[in-house]
Amino acid sequence: KAGVTQTPRYLIKTRGQQVTLSCSPISGHRSVSWYQQTPGQGLQFLFEYFSETQRNKGNFPGRFSGRQFSNSRSEMNVSTLELGDSALYLCASSTGLAGANEQFFGPGTRLTVL
Amino acid sequence: AQSVTQLGSHVSVSEGALVLLRCNYSSSVPPYLFWYVQYPNQGLQLLLKYTSAATLVKGINGFEAEFKKSETSFHLTKPSAHMSDAAEYFCAVSDPGNKLVFGAGTILRVKS
DSSP: OOOOEEEOSEEEEOTTOOEEEEEEOOTTOOEEEEEEEETTTEEEEEEEEETTEEEEEOSOOTTEEEEEOTTSOEEEEEOSOOGGGOEEEEEEEESSOGGGSOOEEOOOEEEEEO | OOEEEEEOSEEEEETTSOEEEEEEEEOSSOOOEEEEEEOTTSOEEEEEEEOSSOSEEEOGGGOEEEEEGGGTEEEEEESSOOGGGOEEEEEEEEOTTOOEEEOOOEEEEEEO
16 A cells, blocks of 8 residues: 655745645545644644544644545645744544544655745 | 653663653543654654553564553663664654644664
């Protein structure tokens, strides 16, 4: 089975722009979660989607949004980028809800905001 | 809210020595607990998971962890470190809303 794929792997944007990141989960997985990883804040939960519905949301501003499609692929969008949004964004998929099931992580998208 | 504390942001051991990575969680009810490992420039990989079936959980690559409710701990151990174990290790706990909360991570260095 193919693993979790994330595109693009690297991205450079400037402040004020917006960005869309994509995640393709493992076939058959219905849950997709997104995390932000930074040296200062560590791994922080952004949101989780299960069968196209947002099931959980972390403590991030409304500039961060996401969605899930009927094929379980997910996208996250960050609008009005700030320098502090520079991070590794990880996507993870699981068969059931993330809190109770093994999550399979993608390699991440490295976002740099200049 | 759930929280996870990993004692020691960096741990250094010699090859062949015992690996002990500490994790304490805050929870009033037995939670789901996880250990994940992250190698450089990669995503996280599950090492093991506690789901209340057994207090001693065996994972991949020779790692195991023991759930101690009285100490609210879930420390990760491996009897003999290998160079390939050098990585960053994350303890995580799920909260009642099923969100996963990660610890700050511990970077394991293995000396030859």
